[in-house]
Amino acid sequence: MTEPLLSVEGLHTHFFVDAGVVKAVDGVGFNIRRGEVVGLVGESGCGKSVTSLSIAGLIEPPGRIVEGSVRFDGTELVGASERVLNSVRGPRIAMIFQQPRASLDPVMSVGRQIGQALKAGTGMDRPARRRRAVELLDRVGISDPERRVREYPHQLSGGMAQRVMIAIALAGEPDLLIADEPTTALDVTVQAQILELLRELQSANGMAVILISHDLGVIAEIADRAAVMYAGRIVEECAVSELYDAPLHPYTLGLMESRPAASQSKSRLRVIPGSVPVPLDLPVGCSFAPRCAPRVESGLTACTEQAPDPVSPRDGHHVRCWLHG
């Protein structure tokens, strides 16, 4: 098997705040092959965004990667110099976020912002950059790109601003695109357009994608594999279809069952009791144990004593749960 494009191992990213240490990412590991789409799913505070910021080397104090490795195409990024990081971030690993307009410079035209991304990666002169910017806008489905290239972010709708962000991300022809809740702020119809665009660009360019979302449906739309995060860890990872058909972790199962589509109309929904633990005060043992009904039924004591290590009950299906190992 060829070496993965990205390999994350034993990643721990902690935030040192007055009240204590927030272990936002607490032992995350996964691999991504070239051209693969991996969904990172979980509720707010589970560490999915901090994981992606750690990969891109964008963690700032009071946060710090305290342990672990992020290898991208053979280069170790944890502890790498700014020069190395800058040669990777942007041209080879690009990111798009939930709030595209907040990520765009309000006083710079769309064309110049794409041009800057091109300038960083290529030796193109100004007219060539302008031509390429128009091409990229056309590529991401913006009509009348000759006109739009001169416009400013406030003149764009939310969906168009996200297309511009994608055009900027594509400027360097990246090997990996990290998309952090790229459609969460958009209407469902525009969400469908953006997902369609990402899927199409991904298969045309052979780019790998990490798609971060709280919405399992969005992950199911375009991801090959999914990793479910809870309290700073990946609790389950497998092919998306297997996640739907045969989830193993009680948390994944709970998320699946609490979807309205899973119950009769107007009937009570299945719920996961309680709420996500406070990151400063994580329970001993498995973080999900206090909310886990199968644990109570099974009478397992290990769950509240020791955190489970990942096991693989099936080929390519990893789960952190005492019920399975």
Place this chain on the structure above:
Amino acid sequence: MGSATASGATATAGPALLEVTDLVKHYRVRSGGSMARSGPLRAVDGVSFRVAAGETLGLVGESGGGKTTVGLSVLRLIQPSGGSVTFEGRDVLAAGRTEMKALRQRMQIVFQDPIGALDPRKSVGDSVAEGLRIQGLAFRSQSRQRAVEVLDRVGLTAAQARSLPHELSGGQLQRVGIARALALDPRLVVCDEPVSALDVSIQAQIINLLLDLQAERGLAYLFIAHDLALVRHISDRVAVMYLGRIVESAPAGELFDNPAHPYTRALLSAVPTDHPAAARQRIVLRGEIPSATAPQRGCPFAPRCPDAMAKCSEETPEFKEVAPGRWAACFLND
């Protein structure tokens, strides 16, 4: 379009608790600069519907469709430009100060962001109690007791009742928002995106609470949300809004299984899949919802409609009954 009568628009069995007829809300937009050709912004442009006691009417559509404006108009939290709102037989838009205060007890609202409706320096119990005192429903000591009771009903402990808003989680705050509405013992609650800011596992808890309260007290809900799966689950009937108008309304199951308007079809097909293997025929709509200030001629959906005919950009389709209990504004149903 306005020719559809409210009584027909969304007929229900019982007498209407709430009846909205030809509701209009226009905003004057300052013209100038690049917006020079703007007319008034037609946020709501002739909307009619009924809600029976104990019933849930879901209101869906893209942002900018006018859903929230309808919700606020029903409670007269904003003053509509035209039309009528009748609640329990009384004319809401003509009510004087005293009558309005009485009406507000009977019709309440739950917002997406409950913290915006709470005083940051007051315990949430005090905030709930305050509502009771303002409405003259209880004196100070009684109001505290009632607040604790109602917070207990929504699943918050007496200790949590003494908390300040910032000490509670999003799900707990939404329980407070529901308790505030519930304390006055309303008949109708407008729920404006009540769970969209919450995590998935917490959403289900709040939806169950709303369902339980409805079964217990016979509450009616006007449930505004963009999450279609959720709306299908909680609603008896659903109305779909586009650019300030209702383009389709039907019993929830029928609307979702067999939509009669191309906009409803496109909206439903855009919902992310239930299963990765479910291959779907997606109708990808061109562009986004246009500005409601653009001059209108013909069907407002025609510019984005995959099935538009020549007629659609010339004439406005009437909102009419296309099958028993099912209403739509589209020439394709002629």
